[in-house]
Amino acid sequence: MKPRSFIRKVGFGLRPEEKLPQDPLNWAKSQMKSVPKLIWPGKIYSEKEMLDIRVDFTTQEDKIQKTEKNPAKAKVERNKLYRSSGRRYFESYELAIRHHQAVYGKQPVFERFWHFWGNHFTIIDKNKLPIFNTGPMQRDQLRPLMTGRFADMVYNITLSWPMIKSLDNFKSRGPNSKFNTYRRAKNKPEKGLNENHGRELLELHTISPNSGYTQNDVINTAYIMTGWGFTDGKKGVEGKKIGYQGSLHEPGTHTVLGKKYKSDGFSSKTKGKNQLRDLVENLCASEDCRNFIAWKLCRHFICDDPKPGMVKIVTDAWENSKGMLPDIHQAVIEATWKFGKSNDKFLSPETWLIQVARMTGADWPGNPKVFEYDFKSKLNYKQKKIKNILAELGHLPFRAKQPNGFPDTKNEWLSQEFLVRRIALINNPIQIGLKINSSLIDISKTVVEQNFDEPEKFINLLNSLELHKEKSKSLISILCSGKVLKA
Amino acid sequence: MRISRRIFLAGSTSLILTAPLLSKAIAANQTKNNLVIIMLRGGMDGLTAVPFIGNNILTKARPDIGVSKPIPISANFALHPMLKNYKSLWDQGKASIFHASSIPYTGRSHFEGQYLMESGGTQPYFDKTGWIGRALEGAGLKGLSISLPMPLILRGGKDLDSFMPSKNRLPNDEVLQLLHEDYQDDKMLQEVLSTIRKRPIAMMEPKSRSDRDMKGLAKIAAQQLSDPSGPSVAIFDIGGFDTHADQGGDYGEHARQLKQFDDVVGTLRNLMGKTFDNTIIASLTEFGRTMSQNGGSGTEHGYGTAILMAGGLLPKSRIISDWPGLEQKNLFEGRDLNSSIDARAVYASILARVLESDHKKIVKDAFFNADLPNMTKRIFL
Numbered sequence: 001m002k003p004r005s006f007i008r009k010v011g012f013g014l015r016p017e018e019k020l021p022q023d024p025l026n027w028a029k030s031q032m033k034s035v036p037k038l039i040w041p042g043k044i045y046s047e048k049e050m051l052d053i054r055v056d057f058t059t060q061e062d063k064i065q066k067t068e069k070n071p072a073k074a075k076v077e078r079n080k081l082y083r084s085s086g087r088r089y090f091e092s093y094e095l096a097i098r099h100h101q102a103v104y105g106k107q108p109v110f111e112r113f114w115h116f117w118g119n120h121f122t123i124i125d126k127n128k129l130p131i132f133n134t135g136p137m138q139r140d141q142l143r144p145l146m147t148g149r150f151a152d153m154v155y156n157i158t159l160s161w162p163m164i165k166s167l168d169n170f171k172s173r174g175p176n177s178k179f180n181t182y183r184r185a186k187n188k189p190e191k192g193l194n195e196n197h198g199r200e201l202l203e204l205h206t207i208s209p210n211s212g213y214t215q216n217d218v219i220n221t222a223y224i225m226t227g228w229g230f231t232d233g234k235k236g237v238e239g240k241k242i243g244y245q246g247s248l249h250e251p252g253t254h255t256v257l258g259k260k261y262k263s264d265g266f267s268s269k270t271k272g273k274n275q276l277r278d279l280v281e282n283l284c285a286s287e288d289c290r291n292f293i294a295w296k297l298c299r300h301f302i303c304d305d306p307k308p309g310m311v312k313i314v315t316d317a318w319e320n321s322k323g324m325l326p327d328i329h330q331a332v333i334e335a336t337w338k339f340g341k342s343n344d345k346f347l348s349p350e351t352w353l354i355q356v357a358r359m360t361g362a363d364w365p366g367n368p369k370v371f372e373y374d375f376k377s378k379l380n381y382k383q384k385k386i387k388n389i390l391a392e393l394g395h396l397p398f399r400a401k402q403p404n405g406f407p408d409t410k411n412e413w414l415s416q417e418f419l420v421r422r423i424a425l426i427n428n429p430i431q432i433g434l435k436i437n438s439s440l441i442d443i444s445k446t447v448v449e450q451n452f453d454e455p456e457k458f459i460n461l462l463n464s465l466e467l468h469k470e471k472s473k474s475l476i477s478i479l480c481s482g483k484v485l486k487a
Numbered sequence: 488m489r490i491s492r493r494i495f496l497a498g499s500t501s502l503i504l505t506a507p508l509l510s511k512a513i514a515a516n517q518t519k520n521n522l523v524i525i526m527l528r529g530g531m532d533g534l535t536a537v538p539f540i541g542n543n544i545l546t547k548a549r550p551d552i553g554v555s556k557p558i559p560i561s562a563n564f565a566l567h568p569m570l571k572n573y574k575s576l577w578d579q580g581k582a583s584i585f586h587a588s589s590i591p592y593t594g595r596s597h598f599e600g601q602y603l604m605e606s607g608g609t610q611p612y613f614d615k616t617g618w619i620g621r622a623l624e625g626a627g628l629k630g631l632s633i634s635l636p637m638p639l640i641l642r643g644g645k646d647l648d649s650f651m652p653s654k655n656r657l658p659n660d661e662v663l664q665l666l667h668e669d670y671q672d673d674k675m676l677q678e679v680l681s682t683i684r685k686r687p688i689a690m691m692e693p694k695s696r697s698d699r700d701m702k703g704l705a706k707i708a709a710q711q712l713s714d715p716s717g718p719s720v721a722i723f724d725i726g727g728f729d730t731h732a733d734q735g736g737d738y739g740e741h742a743r744q745l746k747q748f749d750d751v752v753g754t755l756r757n758l759m760g761k762t763f764d765n766t767i768i769a770s771l772t773e774f775g776r777t778m779s780q781n782g783g784s785g786t787e788h789g790y791g792t793a794i795l796m797a798g799g800l801l802p803k804s805r806i807i808s809d810w811p812g813l814e815q816k817n818l819f820e821g822r823d824l825n826s827s828i829d830a831r832a833v834y835a836s837i838l839a840r841v842l843e844s845d846h847k848k849i850v851k852d853a854f855f856n857a858d859l860p861n862m863t864k865r866i867f868l
Binding site: 167168171172173189190191192193194195196199203204209215218343392394401402404407410411412413414415416417418419420421423424425427428461473476477480481482483485486 | 528529550594595596597598599611615632634635636637639642647648649650651653655656657658661662663665666669670672673675676679680682683686726727729731732781782783785787788820
């Protein structure tokens with residue numbers, strides 16, 4: 001590939017002050033070896049802190065609902081709580097950390113892969129997860145897992161708090177578990193199986209329906225997953241700790257895709273606990289899993305319809321490394337370098353926005369000091385705008401509606417309304433931190449010179465706009481050009 | 488005043504381009520028929536929307552999530568209490584339900600199922616166009632999706648637009664012309680931009696964003712469908728029907744989503760005026776849900792479900808069904824309401840009525856000549 005196009009295809013483009021790397025392929029590949037530190041200078045709340053904040057919030061919100069019967073007073077109380085708890089604040093804050101990293105970080109290619117995995121393991125938009133949990137989980141758990149094995153990533157994210165919460169596994173119980181046997185004996189209604197998480201583990205996270213699993217495989221996967229949930233929650237309500245409870249597990253041997261998973265162990269508390277680990281290992285070692293994930297990675301970076309030759313580079317690296325993610329990622333980068341064409345991949349709104357910010361040198365997502373918050377006031381415009389703009393573009397990354405996450409192809413991302421919103425955003429560039437009195441034409445020229453392999457046509461266009469005193473058109477004609485909408 | 492100039496340009500262009508359509512409609516002395524498809528993502532539970540009340544078999548299977556205050560509409564069936572607007576249309580003879588039906592897909596994956604409910608085919612992720620798009624192609628009719636993306640169901644049509652209200656403003660048309668020239672080697676981008684430049688004035692006015700306000704969105708659709716030169720098809724997209732846990736009964740998650748559907752139906756009824764007489768609304772979902780509740784007071788992915796239809800093109804209110812029954816032996820794979828008919832047969836007959844086209848032609852254009860029985864008599868006579 002040509003170097004400047006390649007840098008946009010696997011990263012976010014070159015900043016105005018950045019130099020073109022002499023060896024772009026190695027520049028990109030070397031970024032996969034270590035997990036870059038977050039460069040956000042402000043406070044970074046750990047996933048655990050955010051879980052505590054969430055639980056405090058829900059406890060207080062429930063209290064208001066139960067004790068304050070006057071609707072007007074309840075509203076005032078709730079508003080106060082929304083500010084003191086940061087309910088309206090944390091999602092913007094988390095997005096700011098994410099974008100700051102992508103716009104100013106030194107390993108942008110790593111960040112692209114991080115965004116990919118965040119979407120692969122989608123936590124859907126429900127139960128306030130986007131506000132308190134999704135971003136922190138991606139930061140604290142998913143990100144460090146990116147230099148390890150894929151199987152470890154799957155296992156750990158499957159058992160992450162937001163995943164267990166969003167796919168309901170904490171409500172799933174084996175029909176013949178101790179729990180239900182006891183209930184039957186006491187003539188109480190049974191609480192049965194929930195297939196939701198088991199199905200998505202197979203369909204979305206590992207082997208995809210192409211592997212040919214059946215409804216029976218889904219049920220047996222769900223059996224294997226029974227017992228995993230909140231260990232400190234009462235009566236099926238959310239707790240803080242994820243763990244295994246043998247009393248809820250469906251006993252016996254379960255068969256998934258022809259492989260048997262026995263219920264090992266002597267202690268009734270841990271019997272059956274290993275089944276999930278074994279299942280994940282087997283799923284991740286399968287050819288179906290390799291093919292599916294490699295194809296999905298190639299589709300994300302190279303083109304909407306990746307060819308077998310591209311995918312093979314990745315599956316080969318997977319087999320040789322036994323599923324090590326740095327090798328897999330480097331193979332994706334190599335496949336892109338070898339087979340990628342410029343303008344072949346329509347970018348998602350968020351990736352495009354970050355590229356625009358990075359290439360123009362815009363003050364995006366804003367000075368980190370702006371995001372300091374006293375947990376009393378109304379959020380100001382600058383604190384809210386990252387969330388508002390991503391919502392307007394239709395791509396709030398923590399708010400996918402369905403567990404298959406945001407789409408990844410041109411057919412899904414290119415529509416009249418999606419395009420209107422990108423053009424309208426650049427029509428008012430102050431929103432993305434480009435000063436209105438700065439020279440838009442110079443900014444546009446820098447974007448072209450730094451990031452286009454064949455800049456002549458666009459430089460000519462910009463020169464002619466300058467000549468005809470139509471500088472105001474320059475930014476849109478570059479940032480909304482087919483060249484920048486695609487990579 | 489850059490903006491008004493842009494609107495002026497957009498308005499005039501749109502008039503010029505729609506003129507042939509207008510004259511075609513006048514020449515044929517026809518009023519424009521409209522089709523509204525409301526997609527219900529996640530697997531709408533036909534047994535919650537239209538519960539079977541012939542005996543207590545359903546309430547037994549669903550002790551925690553049964554509909555306790557169903558509104559009876561026949562000896563055997565009732566409506567969910569959230570479907571108030573729908574019920575009033577039922578009372579006026581303008582609503583019909585096709586019960587125990589599904590698209591021909593039993594894999595129970597949302598994403599495969601949603602792909603097929605939109606593509607109209609039988610192989611997931613295979614066909615790149617949608618059944619309505621293919622039916623519209625060549626018909627000279629416009630389609631509008633009330634959503635940010637262009638949904639698969641409309642793809643393949645010629646005069647398509649996707650729309651959601653926004654506060655932000657576009658630049659003047661000269662800037663868009665620059666982009667148009669830039670997009671010359673990307674036909675899809677260029678077509679999308681052309682539609683934007685042809686948008687009617689009403690769609691160009693900045694409005695506050697209201698993605699969650701179904702009534703607000705339905706208002707826009709009502710305006711557009713009532714315009715003789717506007718779209719003939721409008722698509723809505725409502726999610727949240729995948730209730731594996733805490734599905735609720737009269738209230739709760741499934742009920743909330745049904746209310747969204749009902750809000751769209753009610754708003755269209757109220758705002759479309761006489762145009763509603765030439766309109767049919769129909770629901771569309773990827774599958775129904777299990778007959779019995781699960782461990783988390785929810786239901787799992789199932790098969791058969793109900794198609795809720797409304798509008799002046801329906802001759803009377805009725806339940807249309809070859810009811811398979813809910814006894815264990817009658818359930819699909821022992822767990823789901825069965826499907827007595829390929830849902831595509833229902834949609835084919837609806838399309839044929841709305842487009843005033845031959846049933847065979849619709850089945851050929853929209854549904855790949857699939858073996859679909861003609862349901863026109865059962866729905867429209």
